[in-house]
Amino acid sequence: MLTSDYIRYGWQSLRGYRARTLLMLLAMSIGVASVLLLTALGEGARRYVNGEFASLGTNLVIVMPGKSETSGVGLNNMMGVTPRDLTLDDAQALTRHPAVTRIAPLNVGAVEASWQNRKREVTIMGSTHELLALRHWKLAAGQFLPADDWDRASPVCVIGKKIRDELFGAHAALGQWIRLGENRYRVIGIMASEGRSIGTDVQEVVIIPVASAQSLLNAPSLFRILIETRSRAAMQPVINFTVKTIRQRHHGEEDVTVVTQDAVLQTFDNILAALTYGVGGIAAISLAVAGILIMNVMLVAVSQRTAEIGLLKALGASCRKIQLLILAEAVLLTLFGILLGFIIGLTGCWGLRLALPELQAYPPVWALLASFLVALTTGLIFSLMPARKAAKLDPVLALQRR
Amino acid sequence: MIKLEQIHRDFQVGDQTVHALDDINLQIDQGEYLSVMGPSGSGKSTLLNLIGMLDHATSGRYLLNDKNVTEMDEQQEALTRNQHIGFVFQAFHLIPRLTAQENIELPLLLAGIDAATRQHKVDQAIKALNLTDRALHKPDQLSGGQRQRVAIARATITEPSVLLADEPTGNLDQQSGADVIQILETLNQKGITLIVVTHDSHLGKRSTRALKMVDGRIQSDKSNSG
Numbered sequence: 001m002l003t004s005d006y007i008r009y010g011w012q013s014l015r016g017y018r019a020r021t022l023l024m025l026l027a028m029s030i031g032v033a034s035v036l037l038l039t040a041l042g043e044g045a046r047r048y049v050n051g052e053f054a055s056l057g058t059n060l061v062i063v064m065p066g067k068s069e070t071s072g073v074g075l076n077n078m079m080g081v082t083p084r085d086l087t088l089d090d091a092q093a094l095t096r097h098p099a100v101t102r103i104a105p106l107n108v109g110a111v112e113a114s115w116q117n118r119k120r121e122v123t124i125m126g127s128t129h130e131l132l133a134l135r136h137w138k139l140a141a142g143q144f145l146p147a148d149d150w151d152r153a154s155p156v157c158v159i160g161k162k163i164r165d166e167l168f169g170a171h172a173a174l175g176q177w178i179r180l181g182e183n184r185y186r187v188i189g190i191m192a193s194e195g196r197s198i199g200t201d202v203q204e205v206v207i208i209p210v211a212s213a214q215s216l217l218n219a220p221s222l223f224r225i226l227i228e229t230r231s232r233a234a235m236q237p238v239i240n241f242t243v244k245t246i247r248q249r250h251h252g253e254e255d256v257t258v259v260t261q262d263a264v265l266q267t268f269d270n271i272l273a274a275l276t277y278g279v280g281g282i283a284a285i286s287l288a289v290a291g292i293l294i295m296n297v298m299l300v301a302v303s304q305r306t307a308e309i310g311l312l313k314a315l316g317a318s319c320r321k322i323q324l325l326i327l328a329e330a331v332l333l334t335l336f337g338i339l340l341g342f343i344i345g346l347t348g349c350w351g352l353r354l355a356l357p358e359l360q361a362y363p364p365v366w367a368l369l370a371s372f373l374v375a376l377t378t379g380l381i382f383s384l385m386p387a388r389k390a391a392k393l394d395p396v397l398a399l400q401r402r
Numbered sequence: 403m404i405k406l407e408q409i410h411r412d413f414q415v416g417d418q419t420v421h422a423l424d425d426i427n428l429q430i431d432q433g434e435y436l437s438v439m440g441p442s443g444s445g446k447s448t449l450l451n452l453i454g455m456l457d458h459a460t461s462g463r464y465l466l467n468d469k470n471v472t473e474m475d476e477q478q479e480a481l482t483r484n485q486h487i488g489f490v491f492q493a494f495h496l497i498p499r500l501t502a503q504e505n506i507e508l509p510l511l512l513a514g515i516d517a518a519t520r521q522h523k524v525d526q527a528i529k530a531l532n533l534t535d536r537a538l539h540k541p542d543q544l545s546g547g548q549r550q551r552v553a554i555a556r557a558t559i560t561e562p563s564v565l566l567a568d569e570p571t572g573n574l575d576q577q578s579g580a581d582v583i584q585i586l587e588t589l590n591q592k593g594i595t596l597i598v599v600t601h602d603s604h605l606g607k608r609s610t611r612a613l614k615m616v617d618g619r620i621q622s623d624k625s626n627s628g
Contacts, residue, residue, distance in 0.1 A: 016498075017499075310495075316484020316512045
């Protein structure tokens with residue numbers, strides 16, 4: 001029997017029992033579509049996080065007060081010793097390294113902002129002129145913080161677009177004075193709406209000079225120091241220099257944590273990749289369930305078509321041919337199921353991208369291949385039993401439908 | 403030529419052994435027209451299934467065209483059935499989802515014949531059995547007589563040497579039955595060995611040789627030609 005004849009016969013069988021075929025197609029396609037959709041979500045989340053980190057800036061070294069320890073309860077913890085403040089002078093000292101291109105000290109807090117009778121809670125970000133370029137943000141109007149001395153607490157602010165809309169409405173914001181806590185600040189710039197990054201919605205922040213933020217928030221210690229290096233290769237020397245400089249300035253105590261954006265990104269990447277594999281694996285279980293359904297339905301089909309199988313034997317079909325006929329039918333069914341699953345899954349991903357454009361939910365290539373292979377293998381394995389059962393039928397009894 | 407030597411076919415029913423065929427010795431020459439008659443349970447169908455290689459003897463020897471069927475493996479048996487034996491059943495056994503043409507084509511499909519040759523042979527068979535206007539109809543769109551004609555076309559499409567018919571007119575009206583018998587006899591006149599299992603004594607008289615079976619044994623084996 002020719003391969004094309006097995007396919008043709010299988011196709012005729014599938015068309016002959018449409019309701020059964022549709023049910024099995026649905027089961028298989030839902031399994032495949034689930035794998036594609038869930039892995040696309042996981043992969044989309046991973047891309048999103050990667051993108052967010054990229055928007056933080058390139059070749060970025062982040063300095064945080066306090067040392068990350070994994071040794072449990074240390075002596076310092078028990079004695080109630082807190083890390084030393086990370087000061088503006090510490091940040092200033094780090095500018096001496098030749099590979100440092102930009103540096104932005106950062107203070108963060110929350111205060112109430114008001115203009116005339118409008119009020120809202122806002123996130124205050126205290127930093128310097130270089131923050132804008134360092135974090136690849138853009139201004140919608142006006143100017144960013146002045147390139148003054150870091151110690152100078154100028155009463156100026158740059159506000160996010162949402163803050164501008166909520167406080168000023170139709171009024172012009174530039175040049176207006178707003179109240180932040182007890183102090184007044186003149187609005188000199190408005191951030192562009194697309195400025196978003198991890199943990200910070202730039203639309204909803206008010207950026208003021210770092211010295212002003214320290215005073216306003218009563219926080220002498222910096223929250224972070226962001227350092228941009230000249231190149232990727234320069235990151236490690238800058239980290240070494242940072243650790244050494246801070247240790248010297250903090251009387252020999254290494255009480256800061258220095259991380260690179262890559263390290264943080266890698267951690268997130270690993271977590272999200274594991275998550276993607278996890279959800280993909282869970283979805284693959286539905287493929288196994290679909291396989292079991294195929295087995296059950298094929299077993300019923302063999303029972304229903306006992307006389308047909310008996311006839312085929314009478315006409316000269318060997319056991320092997322009968323097995324191949326049943327397998328061809330199951331493989332065809334699986335392939336159509338996969339195709340339908342791909343159509344549903346990819347359409348679903350397209351819908352997800354429309355609904356959540358920032359997520360970019362494209363299924364990874366490995367998920368396409370894996371769902372194809374798992375579905376095909378499942379379909380084949382679970383149709384072996386019905387195929388064997390059909391092949392073993394006694395033709396005389398089968399023709400009598402017994 | 404068909405040669406059965408000391409054929410026994412036993413079935414186990416509970417604790418009892420039923421001798422469906424008991425020491426059958428039979429030789430059927432090429433081109434013979436043999437009717438097998440006898441009461442229900444006499445072993446007629448078992449004999450037919452054994453000759454058609456759908457069933458196996460418990461003991462004895464079966465030669466088909468001088469080849470020992472009892473020594474064939476499953477694949478050889480299937481091939482021999484496909485090439486040398488045609489079946490016509492009382493219940494037609496047409497596959498309902500296939501058209502008449504596709505049902506007729508099945509043995510050629512199983513033989514691995516290419517599509518063009520298949521089509522040519524099927525067209526010839528359809529024309530010969532006057533089914534041209536029914537070729538694309540499904541079995542449920544055909545009358546009983548037409549269904550049996552499709553079954554005959556399917557049974558003879560591989561040009562077998564033996565045609566086995568189990569109550570071929572059992573489900574047909576008188577006219578359709580007569581037509582079907584006419585077709586089978588024409589095929590026999592062209593050289594095919596025709597073995598018909600029947601309850602119809604009239605049909606038994608038309609055959610050139612009549613076998614009567616009782617309790618798994620051949621009670622009589624008469625030639626009708628004289």
